[in-house]
Each structure stands twice: as C-alpha cells, then as structure tokens.
Amino acid sequence: NKHIRITTDLVLSTDRKMVPSPSGCPSPSRFAPSPRKTRAREAVESSAQAGGYDEEVPLLVAALPHKDATLVDRALTQLCELTLWQQPNQREVAELGGPSLLVQLIKSRLRFVQHAGSATSGQQFTGPADQDVDVQAVLKALNVLMNLSANDDLATRIAAVPGCVNMLVGLLSHAHQPLAVYAARCLINITHSSPDAQAAALNAGILPPVVAMLLGSSPSPPPASDDSYAANAKLACWLLANLTSSHGSRTREEVLAQPRVVARVVHLATPGSAQAPVVVMACAVLANVARHSPRAQSALADAGALAALADHLGAPGRTQPSSLVLASVLQALSALVMDHAANTAALVARKGLAAQLGALLEARTSPFECDSDDSALVLAAHCLVHVLGHMLCNGGEGSSGKSATAAAAGGAGRPAAGGPDVVDGRASVMVREEQQAHGGGAEASSSGQGQAVYISLSAAARAVGVELPAVLPMLRKDSSEALSPIQAAELRHQVSHVLLPKLRSPNFRAAATAAACIYHLCAACGGPAAREARRLMADGALVAQLLTNCGSGDPALALACLAVLDVLSAEPMCVSVMMSSGWLQAMMPLLGHDDALVRRWSERALCSLYIASGSGKSPTSPSVSVMEH
Secondary structure, three states: OHHHHHHHHHHOOOOOOEOOOOOOOOOOOOOOOOOOOOOHHHHHHHHHOOOOOEOOHHHHHHOOOOOOHHHHHHHHHHHHHHOOOOHHHHHHHHHOOHHHHHHHHHHHHOOOEOOOOOOOOOOEOOOOHHHOOOHHHHHHHHHHHHHHHOOHHHHHHHHOOOOHHHHHHHHOOOOOHHHHHHHHHHHHHHHOOOHHHHHHHHHOOOHHHHHHHHHOOOOOOOOOOHHHHHHHHHHHHHHHHHHOOOOOOOHHHHHHOOHHHHHHHHHHOOOOOOOHHHHHHHHHHHHHHHOOOHHHHHHHHHOOHHHHHHOOOOOOOOOOOOHHHHHHHHHHHHHHHOOOHHHHHHHHOOOOHHHHHHHHHHOOOOOOOOOHHHHHHHHHHHHHHHHHHHHHHOOOEOOOOOEHHHHHHHOOOOOOOOOOOOOOOOOOOEEEHHHHHOOOOOOOOOOOOOOEEEEOHHHHHHHHOOOOOOEEOOOOEEOOOOOOHHHHHHHHHHHHHHHHHHHOOOOHHHHHHHHHHHHHHHHOOOOHHHHHHHHHOOOHHHHHHHHHHHOOOOHHHHHHHHHHHHHHOOOHHHHHHHHHOOHHHHHHHHHHOOOHHHHHHHHHHHHHHHHHOOOOOOOOOHHHHHHHO
16 A cells, blocks of 8 residues: 555656557547547647556556545546546556446445436436535546547447446436536447447436437536536537437437427527537437438428528528538538438529539638648538439439539530549549449440449539539649649658558547548549649558448448548559459448448449449459459
C-alpha cells in the first residue's frame, strides 16, 4: 500500500516516461463520439506519438480496487487524463482488466434498487445524489470508461463485460443528471457499429429512457437551461442513430411505430429548430430509419422529413449551415430518395435544387487545406447526385422537364462540366444490364434498353443539371493545370503521412473522415491536376487499407472507401495495383450488403473496373476476371 501511495504521488509529476508499445509506434489518436472534441486534443495526440503507454498506467489500474477512497480518486483523476485520445494507454488499461474493475467500482459506489414493473428491464438507480457513497468517483470512473470505449477495438470488449451494458442503461434514469449524461456517452461509444452491443442495450430496455429523453419527459428533473435541453436532445438522437444503424435492428420499426418520436426527430432536423450538433444527429436517425424499407421512406416523407431536409439547401434569410450539417442533410436525402420514385420526383421538382447543389460544391472546392467537413460534404453531394441521376436515367424526369436519359446522352460528345476533362476520370458513360450480359461496349446510347447499373458522375450530374466545379482542394490548384513538383510532394505527404495513418484508425468515424478527404483530393475535379493526384495514390498500402475498410462492417466507412476506389479505377496505374491487392475478392461480399448504398457502390466498383480495363476486349484484361466472377 505504501508503495502504491508513493508511486501515485509521483504520477502527479509532469515528467513522464513512455513504455514502447509491442507494435512499435502507435497509430494517431482518433475522433470519438464525445463532446470533448477541442483544440487541446491536437496537443494530447502529439504526446501520444512519442512511444507506447505511460509507465504509471499499470500502477493506476492496480489502485482501482483499493479500499482507500482518496487513493482511488487520485488514480481515477490520472486515468481520465491518460486515456483521453491516447490509444497506447487505452489498450494497456484494457489489457490489465481496467473495464471490469471500473464496472465493479461503479457498482460498489452506488445503491442498487430493483423496481418491479419499472420502465426498463434492467436495474434502475434512485435516490438523491448526495446520498450516494461517492458520486464524484463514479463520474470519474464513467469518464475513463467513456475514453476507453471511444476506441472501437475496445468498445466491443467493454460491452462484453458482465453487467456493464445493463448498468449503463440503468444509469440513464438516475436522479443525478451528470451520471445520466456520462452513461449516455458511454453507451454511444459502445453501441457504435456494434450490432451485438446494440442488441444487448435493447434487451436491457434502453429505448424507453432514450425516448423519454428525446421527448423531454425524462424521469430526471427538467433541464435548467436551454443548453442542457439541447444536450439531452443530442444524446437521445445520437443513441437512436446508433441503435437504428444495423439493418436487422428492430429499433427502426419501433421508431416508425411512434408518431411522436418521428415528429420530434423531423422537427429537430428542420432549419432553425435546434443547434447544429442536434441537427446532425437527427439527420442520422432519419437516414437510418429511411433505409428500413420503401414504406419507411414514404412514412418519413409524409411526416415532412423530405421538405425539412431540402430546406437546408437554400433556406432564404437564414445563415448558411455548416459543412457538417449540410453533409448530414445530403446523406439523409440520399437515403430517402434511394430507389424511391415518388420521393425522387418530389425532390427533383423543388425549384432551384440543381443550382443549390452546384453552389454548395462551388463554395467547398478550394479550402486552404483539406478540411474534413468540407470533404464529407463533397462526398455526400456526389452521392446524392449519383442516386438522383441513377433514378432519373432509368425512366425519371430530369430537372429540365425532359427525359434525364436524353439529357445525359445529349452531352455525351461534349466535355463534362467543370473542365476540359471528365470530372471523375471517365466519359459520360452508362452501362446497362443488356450490354453487360452480352459483353458489349461501355458507351450507352439513349435508345439502350435495360436498367443502367453504372452511371458516371458526369452523366449523373448532367441528368440532375448540376454544374460540377473543377478546383483541386488543399493545393488551391485549378485542375486544368499540371501540378508542380512541390505541390506533388505536398500531396504525396498529405496522403501517405497524414491521411493513410488516420485511415488505419480503429475508430470508424475517423477512418471514414480520412477516406472522405482522399475522395475530395482526387474526385472533386477533372483535368491534368486531378489525373496526377489519382496517379500519386497508386500505392499498394493505401489501396490495401481501403479494401480492408470496405469490409469493416460500418456502412459509412465502406461507402467512403468504395467511392475512392471507384474514382481511382479510372487510372490504369491504379487498376493494376487494385487487382494485385485483391480488389475483386473484396468486392464480391459487398454485393449482398444490407445497406442499399453500399450495394450500389460495390456494383459501381465492378463496373468502373470493367470500363477502365477495356470492357473485356482483351482476353487477359482484368475485365475478363470481372465477367467470370
């Protein structure tokens, strides 16, 4: 005990030594679904790059079951700091059994009261906060648990700790509001992209307290300020977004079955009704529920979701939303109109839609650096253009009132909007089912029969009537000019030493953000600069990581990586690297993916490779392998 006390005193010193991690230099720290995303994270991240975990971490974990409350409190205080964004420390705490010790500590510091007929099937915690043994210790323990669960690799292990999920669900209804907030943050991390954890939370009865939090009728005292009310709305929407993210989750159906919940989420997604983080989460809920079925798409449109989301694109007299809000809005719109003729027609019929989309892209194509929110917006906008163009080119009516197929075909002989070269590396192309079946050419005429399974971005943009800008981001370079040697070196460094490490992050959100940035760099324009940017990405390590992330199980990450690979396949240099990295083998399982957008982009991936490799004209070309598969 004396040794632990002395060592803990030394922990307070700012002079720390780093223990090398077994795998060498750790990957950079990553984003987490925690509101604590501040500039201070940058400094904390840099300190974590120096080596492995801090040498005092094992001693601090060993102090958690100690009977001395003061010692435990000091250990928790240090662990709160050491596990914030620092992956080596997070992994070491988990390896030493830290999550189990934290759960035991929280249980020992709270009075458990089992309520027969309570709103949840788990345990609820009641009683005034000042009667608990040590609320501050519990808050710190939850803080450490939140930091650990921000690592997606560790979140699954934390969710498997016996009693952990039930305990956190019970805390959502605690009388002391901070405990409920920290419990919600932990559950947000644990249930992100984890169907098993989502099922465990549902079995523990998470929906009633979350719905109560969303509707403002939580058993906790009413919020004292608008800020706390907005925080509750954000946490509730975030939890609902996670719980509805799995295709097989029953939460989508249960949300649809509650008109008050649907109306509340639609209201939060309406311009001017909530703060930006709340709007982002509300859009995520709408996008996930819309993916449930055509019936869900129709029900949400009838509830006003389509109109509320579209109002963000050009709301008169309002401040322009942030890039992150607009990206979330566009993602939700894509989910609402995907393969839904009525919703597509209603959205395309909105006056000025094409001009609004073009203006959004024009304003985000020349940042001084590769901004992640702007990149997410560009990817989401291109995705919506693809979805609308695909629907219109298969029999819908374009924004100009004439057949979208004719509009696309009418510009087949002209350069794509935005530059002398095509926007996404290939001409205004459509591949139809009949032509694929007979091994025909890629160029489709306006009289071609069968459904179009592949439409290039430029063809889709023509169908929707969107002007695609042609400026290479980060380098502030017009795409019609070639890159200078310095710019090429800067781009190579950005991809290899900044974005690729983030692409390897165990946090799916961070990896998806990095993939969006790569997409923004190589797909936002055409011309010599863009072609050279794509050639610079013909790197085996980058392509292999993109393929690995396609099978991560996270739809957003898979979609972003598929979009990058689709564009890279326009360059023959990249095609050979992709084939040698197992491109075909990685794509085949995705053709049966639960998410319709991922299925669509995996189909696009195979078609784009087929087009880029010569449409099967050579018996040794990669397209022959595509057709054989």
